[in-house]
Amino acid sequence: MESGFTTYKDIFDVVIIPLTLALLAIFFPAIKSWHIRRRFKNLILRELKEIKPYPLTKEDNQKAWFFHIKKQCIHKLIFQNPTENRDFILSLPPDLVYYISNLWDPENEKDPKATQWKHYLKEIKNYFDDEKLNTVYTQWEKLIDEYQAIETIK
Numbered sequence: 001m002e003s004g005f006t007t008y009k010d011i012f013d014v015v016i017i018p019l020t021l022a023l024l025a026i027f028f029p030a031i032k033s034w035h036i037r038r039r040f041k042n043l044i045l046r047e048l049k050e051i052k053p054y055p056l057t058k059e060d061n062q063k064a065w066f067f068h069i070k071k072q073c074i075h076k077l078i079f080q081n082p083t084e085n086r087d088f089i090l091s092l093p094p095d096l097v098y099y100i101s102n103l104w105d106p107e108n109e110k111d112p113k114a115t116q117w118k119h120y121l122k123e124i125k126n127y128f129d130d131e132k133l134n135t136v137y138t139q140w141e142k143l144i145d146e147y148q149a150i151e152t153i154k
Contacts, residue, residue: 033091040075040092044100047073048124049132052139058146065147066109066117076104099123114144 053068062068078085079101089097103120111117118141125137 036088037091040088041096044075044096045128045130045133047071047075048121048128049130049136052136053143056139056143058143064109064112065114065144068143075100079104096124096127099127113148114140118144 051069051071051073053065054070055068079089079097082089082101099120103117103124105116108114108117118137121137121140125133
């Protein structure tokens with residue numbers, strides 16, 4: 001019995017090209033989602049590296065530690081609108097979502113010791129394991145300790 005394929009071109013036209021297109025159609029959404037997640041995680045890391053306190057030391061006119069946050073982060077805006085970004089947020093690693101959403105919790109600003117802010121920033125630092133993020137964490141820790149020392153004196 002003859003297969004009907006006389007050349008390699010026939011095999012490509014009938015089997016390989018349709019199979020390749022079908023596999024591409026099946027896996028393209030997953031590949032695209034993976035790429036978007038990777039880019040967003042890189043954005044989070046970049047923004048957190050740049051979120052060092054400004055100024056680095058306590059000033060007399062500053063009332064609390066959170067006034068030293070001068071940068072506006074895009075990832076913060078995305079996490080502040082979870083209903084609009086639900087599917088995307090749920091596609092991220094659960095630990096990262098938990099730490100980031102709790103880092104930007106408005107209740108953190110009411111904590112003069114910044115216990116939660118430092119905890120979640122430390123967890124994010126450990127998650128990414130990045131040297132520059134370690135430096136940023138150390139700067140925040142030093143600044144918050146300055147505010148705590150003044151609160152202790154009062």
